[in-house]
Amino acid sequence: MAIENTIHEVMEQARTAFNVYNQTSYTTRCTLSDEIIHQLKQVRTLLIDTAAAETHLKQERLNAEFERTLHQFNTYFKAYANGNWLLPRIDTVKKDVRKTYIPLGPVVVYGASNFPFAYSTPGGDVASALAAGCTVVVKAHPAHPQTASIAAQAIQQAVQNVGLPPGTFQQLQLADAAQGKRLVQHPATAAVAFTGSYLGGRQLFDWANERDQPIPVFAEMGSVNPVFILSHPATSDMDALAVKLCASVSQSSGQFCTKPGIIVGLQSNEWDQFKQAFHHQLSLQAPSTLLHPGIHRQFISGVTQRTQIPAVQTLLNIHSDSNIAQPVLHEVAAQTFLNEQSLQEEVFGPCTLLVTCNAKEEMLAVAQSLQGQLTCTVISNEDNDSYLKEWMEILQQKAGRLILNDVPTGVEVVSAMQHGGPFPATTDSRFTSVGPDSVLRFVRPVVYQQFPNHLLPDALKNENPLQIERMVNGQITKNAL
Amino acid sequence: MAIENTIHEVMEQARTAFNVYNQTSYTTRCTLSDEIIHQLKQVRTLLIDTAAAETHLKQERLNAEFERTLHQFNTYFKAYANGNWLLPRIDTVKKDVRKTYIPLGPVVVYGASNFPFAYSTPGGDVASALAAGCTVVVKAHPAHPQTASIAAQAIQQAVQNVGLPPGTFQQLQLADAAQGKRLVQHPATAAVAFTGSYLGGRQLFDWANERDQPIPVFAEMGSVNPVFILSHPATSDMDALAVKLCASVSQSSGQFCTKPGIIVGLQSNEWDQFKQAFHHQLSLQAPSTLLHPGIHRQFISGVTQRTQIPAVQTLLNIHSDSNIAQPVLHEVAAQTFLNEQSLQEEVFGPCTLLVTCNAKEEMLAVAQSLQGQLTCTVISNEDNDSYLKEWMEILQQKAGRLILNDVPTGVEVVSAMQHGGPFPATTDSRFTSVGPDSVLRFVRPVVYQQFPNHLLPDALKNENPLQIERMVNGQITKNAL
Numbered sequence: 001m002a003i004e005n006t007i008h009e010v011m012e013q014a015r016t017a018f019n020v021y022n023q024t025s026y027t028t029r030c031t032l033s034d035e036i037i038h039q040l041k042q043v044r045t046l047l048i049d050t051a052a053a054e055t056h057l058k059q060e061r062l063n064a065e066f067e068r069t070l071h072q073f074n075t076y077f078k079a080y081a082n083g084n085w086l087l088p089r090i091d092t093v094k095k096d097v098r099k100t101y102i103p104l105g106p107v108v109v110y111g112a113s114n115f116p117f118a119y120s121t122p123g124g125d126v127a128s129a130l131a132a133g134c135t136v137v138v139k140a141h142p143a144h145p146q147t148a149s150i151a152a153q154a155i156q157q158a159v160q161n162v163g164l165p166p167g168t169f170q171q172l173q174l175a176d177a178a179q180g181k182r183l184v185q186h187p188a189t190a191a192v193a194f195t196g197s198y199l200g201g202r203q204l205f206d207w208a209n210e211r212d213q214p215i216p217v218f219a220e221m222g223s224v225n226p227v228f229i230l231s232h233p234a235t236s237d238m239d240a241l242a243v244k245l246c247a248s249v250s251q252s253s254g255q256f257c258t259k260p261g262i263i264v265g266l267q268s269n270e271w272d273q274f275k276q277a278f279h280h281q282l283s284l285q286a287p288s289t290l291l292h293p294g295i296h297r298q299f300i301s302g303v304t305q306r307t308q309i310p311a312v313q314t315l316l317n318i319h320s321d322s323n324i325a326q327p328v329l330h331e332v333a334a335q336t337f338l339n340e341q342s343l344q345e346e347v348f349g350p351c352t353l354l355v356t357c358n359a360k361e362e363m364l365a366v367a368q369s370l371q372g373q374l375t376c377t378v379i380s381n382e383d384n385d386s387y388l389k390e391w392m393e394i395l396q397q398k399a400g401r402l403i404l405n406d407v408p409t410g411v412e413v414v415s416a417m418q419h420g421g422p423f424p425a426t427t428d429s430r431f432t433s434v435g436p437d438s439v440l441r442f443v444r445p446v447v448y449q450q451f452p453n454h455l456l457p458d459a460l461k462n463e464n465p466l467q468i469e470r471m472v473n474g475q476i477t478k479n480a481l
Numbered sequence: 482m483a484i485e486n487t488i489h490e491v492m493e494q495a496r497t498a499f500n501v502y503n504q505t506s507y508t509t510r511c512t513l514s515d516e517i518i519h520q521l522k523q524v525r526t527l528l529i530d531t532a533a534a535e536t537h538l539k540q541e542r543l544n545a546e547f548e549r550t551l552h553q554f555n556t557y558f559k560a561y562a563n564g565n566w567l568l569p570r571i572d573t574v575k576k577d578v579r580k581t582y583i584p585l586g587p588v589v590v591y592g593a594s595n596f597p598f599a600y601s602t603p604g605g606d607v608a609s610a611l612a613a614g615c616t617v618v619v620k621a622h623p624a625h626p627q628t629a630s631i632a633a634q635a636i637q638q639a640v641q642n643v644g645l646p647p648g649t650f651q652q653l654q655l656a657d658a659a660q661g662k663r664l665v666q667h668p669a670t671a672a673v674a675f676t677g678s679y680l681g682g683r684q685l686f687d688w689a690n691e692r693d694q695p696i697p698v699f700a701e702m703g704s705v706n707p708v709f710i711l712s713h714p715a716t717s718d719m720d721a722l723a724v725k726l727c728a729s730v731s732q733s734s735g736q737f738c739t740k741p742g743i744i745v746g747l748q749s750n751e752w753d754q755f756k757q758a759f760h761h762q763l764s765l766q767a768p769s770t771l772l773h774p775g776i777h778r779q780f781i782s783g784v785t786q787r788t789q790i791p792a793v794q795t796l797l798n799i800h801s802d803s804n805i806a807q808p809v810l811h812e813v814a815a816q817t818f819l820n821e822q823s824l825q826e827e828v829f830g831p832c833t834l835l836v837t838c839n840a841k842e843e844m845l846a847v848a849q850s851l852q853g854q855l856t857c858t859v860i861s862n863e864d865n866d867s868y869l870k871e872w873m874e875i876l877q878q879k880a881g882r883l884i885l886n887d888v889p890t891g892v893e894v895v896s897a898m899q900h901g902g903p904f905p906a907t908t909d910s911r912f913t914s915v916g917p918d919s920v921l922r923f924v925r926p927v928v929y930q931q932f933p934n935h936l937l938p939d940a941l942k943n944e945n946p947l948q949i950e951r952m953v954n955g956q957i958t959k960n961a962l
Contacts, residue, residue, distance in 0.1 A: 023874065079955070087568065089918075091895035097889070099897040102877055104910070211689045213853070213904040214910065372694070388936055392929075393504065396583055401928040404936075406576070414572035415955055416580040418928040423694040429585070429925040430697065437570075437926070444910040445918070447882040448900040449872075455869055456884075469957050474560070474896055476950050476957060 003174070007182050010170050013133045014106035015188040017167025022103045022133045025458075026081035026466070028162070029131060032078035035158035037070050039422035040122055043154050047147060051116040054144040056084055056289035056323075061252055062117070069117040072124045073150045076131040079415065083468025090472045090481065096450050096459040101443035103133030105190025105214070108183055110204065111141040111148060112195035113291050114348075120144070121151035121171060124438055125193035130169070134190070138171040141181060143292040145173055146161075163338040181207050184217075191442055194219040195257070195433065197320045198346070198424050205427045218441045220420065222346045223374035223399075224261030226410045228363065229274065230380035230391065231266065235405070238270055241379060242277035246285070247368030248407035250327050253288040254350035255295065256406040258375055261346055264334075264355040264366055275354055279315050279329060282352075286324045287319070290349060296323045302347030303328045309343070311336040315354070325350055334362040338369055364394065372422030372429070373399040375408035398422065400429060484655070488663050491651050493916045495587035495616045496669040498648025503584045503614045506939075507562035507947070509643070510612060514558035516639035518551050521603055524635050528628060532597040535625040537770035538803075542733055543598070550598040552894055553605045555870060557612040560917030564949025569940045571953045571962065577931050579941040582924035584614030585697070586671025589664055592622040592629060593676035593684065593721045594772050594828075595736045601625065602632035602652060605673035605894075605919055611650070613923035615671070619652040620664060624773040626654055633839045636675070644845060650938040662688050665698075672923055676738070676914065678779075679905050699903065699922045700908040704855035705742030705882075706889045709844065709860035710755065711872065712747065716886070719751055722860060723758035729768070729888035731808050734769040735831035736776065739856055739889040742827055745815075745836040745847055756835055760796050768807045769831065770798065776829060784809045790824070792817040796835070806831055808825065813920030815843040819850055845875065853903030853910065854880040856889035879903065 024032075040047070048062045057065075079085050088100040107129040111120035118124060121138050129136045140148035152171040159168045174180055184192055184207040192208055192215065194201050201219030208217045227245065235241050248260055265271040265276070290296040300320060306312050307330070316329035328351035335356045337343050357363040370376075376395040382388050395402055400421035410418055411434050419434035420426040426433075431441045448455075453462050462481040464470065469478055505513075505767045529543045538546075541573070554622040557925055560566050569581040588610040592601035599605060602619050610617045621629035633652040640649045654663055665673055665688040673689055673696065675682050682700030689698045698885050708726065716722050729741055744759075771777040781801060787793050788811070797810035809832035818824050838844040851857075857876040881902035892900055892915050900915035901907040907914075912922045929936075934943050940951075943962040950957055 017788065062780070064747075089895075089897035091893070091897040095893050097893055097895055098726075099896040099899055103877075205695070206690070208689070214686070214908065215904075230558065254747070316607040385936060392936065393500075396927050400926065401930060402932070403930040404932045406931045412576050412578055414574070414578055415952055416570035416572040416928060418580055418926040420926075422925075423696075427695065428697065432926065440911075444903075445881065445901075446877050446898040447897060449882060449884040450887045451885045453882070455866060455873065471896055 002324050003179055007172065007179060007186060010137055011106060011183070011186040014137050017165040018106050018135045020165050021135050021168050024133065024164070024428040029133065030077050030081050031465050032130065032162045032164065033073045035161050036122070037073050038156050039154035040070065040151065043150055046407045047117070047150050047379035049454060050150060051144060054147055055116050055291050056083060057116070057252060057291070065115060065117045068413060069122050070172060072118065075413065076124070076127045076436050076439055080131045080439050083459065083466055085436055085439060086459055086468065087476070088468070088470045090460060092471055092481065093473060097447055098451070098456060099445050099447045100457055100459045102446045104442050104444055105134060106188050107134045107136050107191045107193060107442055108189050109136055109138045110182060110192070110194040110196065110200070111138055113141050113143040113295065114252070115195070116144045116147045117151070119195045121148045122155060124433055125195070126169070127460040128438040129193065129442050131382055132439045134442045135168050136170070137183070139180065140171050140173045143172070143294070148173070172303040177203070180204070184208055185211055190213060191215050192217040193433065193441065216441065217427050218431050218433060220257060220433050221424050221426060222257040222348065223421065223425045224344060224346050225258050225375045225377065226370060227260045227379060228367065228391070229263065229265040229271070230378055231382055235379065235381055238274045238279045242274055242281050244407060246278055246281035248409045249352045250282065250285045250350050251409065253290055253325065254327070255291055256409050257346060258411060260352055260377065260408060262353045262355055264357060264363060266357050266360065266363060271356065275331070282327045283316055284447045285313060285327045285350065287324045288350065289323050290325055293323055295348060296320070296325065299347065299349035299351070302345070303351050305342060306330050306347070306353070309336070309340055327351060329354070331356060334358065338365060339372060344371055367391070367394050367398070370398045372425040374419060374421045374425045375399055375401045375403060377403040377406070377408050379405055390427045400425065400432070484660055488653065488660060488667065491618055491653060492587060492664070492669040494648035494668040495618050495651060498646040499587050499616045499889045501646050502616050502649050505645070510614065511558050511562050513611065513639060513643045513645065514554045517603070517636050518554050520635035520639045521551065521632065524631055528598070528631050531631060532625060532628040534747050535628050536597050536772050538597070538733060546596060546598045549740050549894060550603050553599065553608045556894065556922055557605070557608045557917050561612045561920050564940065564947055566917055566920060567940055567949065568957070569949070569951045571941060571951055573962065574954060578928055579937060580926050580928045581938055581940045583927045585923050586615060586924055587669050588615045588617050588672045588674060589670050589924055590617055590619045591673070591675040591677065591681070592619055594622050594624040594776065595733070596676070597625045597628045598632070600676045602629045605914060606676070607650070610674065610923045613920045614850070615923045616707060618650070618664070620661065621652050621654045623654070624775070629654070658684070661685070665689055666692055670696060672696050673698040674914065674922065678702060682908060697910050698908050699914060701738060701740040701914050702905050702907060703829065704902065705825060705827050706715045706739050706854060706856045706858065707851060708744045708847065708858040708860060709872070710740045710744065710746040710752070711859055712863055715821065716860065716862055719755045720758045723755055723762050725888060726758055727762035729890045730833045731763065731831050732890065734771055734806065735808070736772055736829060737890050739834055739892060741858065741889060743799040743834045743836055745838060745844060747838050747841065747844060752837065758814070763808045763810050764797055764929065766831065768805045768809045770804050771806055771830060774804055777801070778808060780806055780828065780830035780832070783826070783830070784832050786823060787811050787834070790817070790821055808832060808836070812837060815839065815847050818847060825852055838921050848872070848879070851879045853906040855900060855902045855906045856880055856882045856884060858884040858887070858889050860886055879908065881913070
């Protein structure tokens with residue numbers, strides 16, 4: 001009963017704070033962002049040490065993730081404030097109609113286990129919701145409660161220092177699914193952001209749609225991120241490719257949503273050479289501790305399930321002790337892959353599946369069979385453009401990001417990034433959770449018709465006081481009206 | 482069984498055609514749009530006569546709607562083709578990451594009863610989906626099957642003349658809800674657009690979310706479009722206001738989703754004068770034939786329900802014969818409105834509800850109690866800006882469009898338009914079904930990472946061959962890289 005009251009109080013506080021925070025200027029929001037960055041830096045060592053203990057991720061990785069987290073606050077707030085992302089529209093030819101964006105309302109963010117900073121309490125979903133003008137309630141991930149607490153305190157201190165109401169940012173540590181349901185279905189909740197498993201994301205999506213007033217859910221639910229090695233030799237150095245792909249599969253113990261989960265090649269001497277080199281490289285990787293026992297259980301269960309399919313060949317078998325895992329490698333013929341839908345399911349952790357095709361047609365069939373992906377990668381030194389374009393056509397129907405001769409891990413935080421893809425990679429392929437465009441999940445257009453200039457929001461005033469780009473009678477311009 | 486096979490075949494044809502149509506250039510799509518306009522003009526008289534017979538809408542209104550329909554094709558295709566709506570993003574500082582939009586896939590459009598052209602077979606949903614590069618299957622509205630057939634033939638002729646596959650545009654006339662469900666849940670259906678009632682829209686939304694792979698549904702489900710007459714005298718001429726609002730309530734027999742369904746005023750001599758003038762104006766309106774017997778039944782049932790609430794005062798009673806209706810007017814005290822949730826439900830047709838408040842606080846309470854709206858209107862000659870801004874703050878949380886001293890009907894088809902609002906006005910307040918931005922419902926971002934220039938889509942090539950605005954390393958520019 002107590003926690004249910006708490007959920008209600010927290011969401012009502014988020015609603016009350018929204019009435020204040022949604023009216024703040026872009027300048028105030030940027031001040032908040034600067035102060036959050038300042039406060040996070042104050043506890044940097046503590047955060048990294050705590051996260052290392054709770055998640056078993058390495059210091060080097062956590063340091064990089066911390067920098068990325070600060071970069072997200074910086075770029076999302078500034079991008080939104082400078083107005084390029086708003087691109088307000090003004091039409092004056094017949095009636096005076098002017099459109100800009102306003103925030104949706106309180107956003108509930110579900111932290112991810114695999115990014116204790118960048119997709120958790122101080123993460124991209126929080127940064128984009130706050131930049132949009134929404135208040136935020138984080139449901140902390142239970143795998144790193146102390147890290148989440150320290151980060152939440154830093155953000156709450158920043159909120160207080162800037163003079164905003166405490167309900168601007170709050171965090172809950174919940175014990176069970178029924179509480180999560182109550183949070184998603186609370187009348188004050190206006191949107192949900194989530195990074196995690198398919199089952200978790202789908203559950204939140206279903207709860208949100210069951211509401212009398214459904215709300216948008218952006219759930220990033222992972223992906224197998226296929227890599228297609230188109231023709232052979234696909235590069236002048238198949239060994240170097242093996243090293244590069246091995247790093248992409250095994251870094252941070254394979255616990256990335258963009259980890260290459262299947263690598264597809266064409267039967268040939270070069271493919272054999274690649275497989276051998278890849279197998280060798282992967283076998284050299286040291287055992288590593290996974291994020292938490294739940295991830296470990298799912299990893300063991302996922303790879304075991306593969307072992308039980310008769311036609312799947314085990315190249316590196318499960319060696320695992322308590323929460324520690326060594327990389328696992330399987331190989332399968334394309335026909336088996338095409339017949340076994342379960343092989344399309346993501347197995348989170350240090351493993352991948354090699355898929356061997358007998359012919360290009362079979363490889364195309366594998367591509368066509370794929371469900372929605374965050375990324376698809378093509379390795380090729382093909383100079384046959386029409387063949388490559390055919391691949392681009394097929395793969396762009398499957399994914400939000402296509403990559404040529406590179407790896408899918410290492411998602412750049414830039415304005416051109418798309419981290420989202422057709423279901424089940426995400427619940428809505430029209431949005432991204434990485435890059436400043438992630439703000440667009442949490443705003444909606446609002447039009448002012450026939451209002452006098454002095455009553456309009458600054459973004460829409462004739463004199464363009466924010467000095468932003470706008471679309472005025474169909475033309476993009478910074479000019480005043 | 483036969484129709485189920487037909488649905489399957491139609492959707493498979495839409496899927497096959499999509500593989501061709503989604504690869505067409507913007508130029509080809511604009512050629513298609515021009516040809517559709519040409520073909521529609523060829524059957525203009527036939528279309529208008531048929532629609533007049535089927536819908537009982539007046540020739541003058543249908544002529545205007547026909548022009549609007551052509552304007553939609555023109556502006557949506559051209560806006561999307563000129564690239565301002567794409568605003569592709571290119572980042573090259575670290576990795577080469579470039580983002581543009583691709584179409585979602587085959588879109589199913591449910592035609593509306595009240596706009597036989599502009600929101601039906603040749604309507605805005607069809608224009609925006611085709612402009613996006615999606616193929617379209619229209620589920621024709623059963624209230625105007627002949628109009629729908631003639632329009633579909635014109636569009637199909639245009640598709641053929643431009644040399645596109647017949648599956649680019651198809652139409653189905655379905656008999657029952659089970660068939661509609663099959664259509665929404667067909668694996669090839671990638672998105673749904675709908676304009677109509679709450680029950681219809683919510684049903685499509687629920688079917689789409691039940692799918693193994695949920696798809697986006699944009700359902701515009703109507704609204705009561707409250708008009709607040711803030712203080713008195715709100716204008717120098719309350720009689721003129723009565724005439725203007727009466728026209729907005731009664732034009733096209735009140736069968737607009739932006740019809741003012743409640744008019745809220747403050748007890749005063751001027752409000753009494755307005756009510757009297759409004760009552761008089763509305764009583765002068767001739768009886769009119771509604772779109773179809775179903776709308777008439779719902780109208781009679783909706784206004785009868787109001788009559789049965791004891792505290793509701795009937796100013797103009799139901800006079801109705803078969804499918805013909807005269808305007809109906811009720812008045813209620815704000816306290817009754819606040820206590821009777823059913824008074825917030827839209828009653829489609831020639832009627833409205835006057836809500837009388839005893840104090841400004843009561844009027845604010847009425848505003849706060851509202852569910853999601855397409856529009857909210859304020860009538861005021863108030864020179865107290867902070868008071869007006871308070872109203873704007875409250876009402877923009879409720880609606881997609883705010884209007885000052887004007888009427889909500891007459892939705893301008895311009896780039897700044899927003900025709901969409903918080904649930905239950907629409908299923909997703911982040912999108913619009915009017916204006917070129919309506920295309921954004923049917924596209925998703927896709928990123929090309931580390932691709933050589935010659936393999937990129939034209940929108941993303943270094944030399945900017947389409948000569949469009951792009952965001953390059955955070956700056957909007959038409960310059961080549």
